[in-house]
Amino acid sequence: MLPDLSQLPHVPGVISATQVRAAAQSIARQQEPSGAIPWYTEDADGNPGHVNAWDHIEAAMALSVAGMQAQSRLAYRWLRDQQRPDGSWPAKWVLGEVAEAAGESNHAAYLATGVWHETLRSGDRAFAAEMWPGVVKAVGYVLSLQQPTGEVWWNRDQDGNPGELALLAGCSSIYHSLRCATALASYMDDPQPDWEFAAYELGQAICHRRDLFADKSRFAMDWYYPVLCGAVTGRAATEHLKAGWDTFVVDRLGCRCVSDEPWITGAETCELIITLVAAGDREVAMNLLRAMQFLRHEDGSYWTGYQIVDNNFWPFDRSTYTAAALVLAVDCLSGTTGAADLFKHTPW
Numbered sequence: 001m002l003p004d005l006s007q008l009p010h011v012p013g014v015i016s017a018t019q020v021r022a023a024a025q026s027i028a029r030q031q032e033p034s035g036a037i038p039w040y041t042e043d044a045d046g047n048p049g050h051v052n053a054w055d056h057i058e059a060a061m062a063l064s065v066a067g068m069q070a071q072s073r074l075a076y077r078w079l080r081d082q083q084r085p086d087g088s089w090p091a092k093w094v095l096g097e098v099a100e101a102a103g104e105s106n107h108a109a110y111l112a113t114g115v116w117h118e119t120l121r122s123g124d125r126a127f128a129a130e131m132w133p134g135v136v137k138a139v140g141y142v143l144s145l146q147q148p149t150g151e152v153w154w155n156r157d158q159d160g161n162p163g164e165l166a167l168l169a170g171c172s173s174i175y176h177s178l179r180c181a182t183a184l185a186s187y188m189d190d191p192q193p194d195w196e197f198a199a200y201e202l203g204q205a206i207c208h209r210r211d212l213f214a215d216k217s218r219f220a221m222d223w224y225y226p227v228l229c230g231a232v233t234g235r236a237a238t239e240h241l242k243a244g245w246d247t248f249v250v251d252r253l254g255c256r257c258v259s260d261e262p263w264i265t266g267a268e269t270c271e272l273i274i275t276l277v278a279a280g281d282r283e284v285a286m287n288l289l290r291a292m293q294f295l296r297h298e299d300g301s302y303w304t305g306y307q308i309v310d311n312n313f314w315p316f317d318r319s320t321y322t323a324a325a326l327v328l329a330v331d332c333l334s335g336t337t338g339a340a341d342l343f344k345h346t347p348w
Helices: 017-030 053-065 069-082 105-122 125-143 168-187 193-208 220-228 234-248 266-278 282-295 320-334
Strands: 092-094 097-100 263-265 305-307
Touching: 017 053, 017 320, 053 069, 053 105, 053 320, 069 105, 069 125, 105 125, 105 168, 125 168, 125 193, 168 193, 168 220, 220 234, 220 266, 234 266, 263 266, 266 282, 266 320, 282 305, 282 320
Parallel strands: none
Antiparallel strands: 092 097, 263 305
16 A cells, blocks of 8 residues: 555645655556566657666665555565676666676665665665675675776676776765665674775775766766765865856756757756755755756656757656656655655765
């Protein structure tokens, strides 16, 4: 049974609990019987959407926030059963078949974020214990790709060869996941000091050694992720966001995906909302949440993005990860669930 609407996140005058539930239900409608959650069931040309571990976990987190625990737990258990012996997952599945075998480090790391989020949300120690061995293996995979200078290479191919490249947004996500993994380790009475040291070294690289990372500065995620994930905090975070604001944010619409294209994307906008709350700017976050509601479809789902020049929704799909980011942003702003503070720049 779904929880009473009064228990769901909402922001009066901007988005109701009914609309948040509808967004979560749009995710559940696209969940496969196995528990896998693709980006979308199919695109405008009839091609099936793919599944990757990171977006799958984000969708599971949103389902949990919306009180759809059965669907969320099914998603986590599917992922647990798909984990490979080295702790990784394939980069992509399509209709249950592996489409890309390489294992990405930020995908593996994100299991810790999801499990810690669910632990904060539900207080279910049995679930945390069930998922803990998988988290340990996943973090081991991630740390096997960490370099002496702190950065984490982005993947291993199907033959186990590392991709000798570090991505700033991906490493920022890994930094936050290592913090979640460390918190989860303490909760499980199984402290992992090596993880704490690895997170410290990675944080130092993110803050002080941008030369270690591939230049993806045209992407909004490279701009706000170091703040979203807690590597850059305080005054430095405020100044960092201000420096990129005019490049990536379009007034009364939302956040661009890339700086040189006229695309507003809902997921990036919602992640930026969470970033702003983490950095202490709730008013601007609220304005962004209000602005991006034009992406909501009548069935409760959210269009992936909007093409400013053509004045049309683009791409022509309503993605589960966009709805998931929306649900998490509303929870972050409203402070409704026990997991609402997951990205705040304070200890849990």
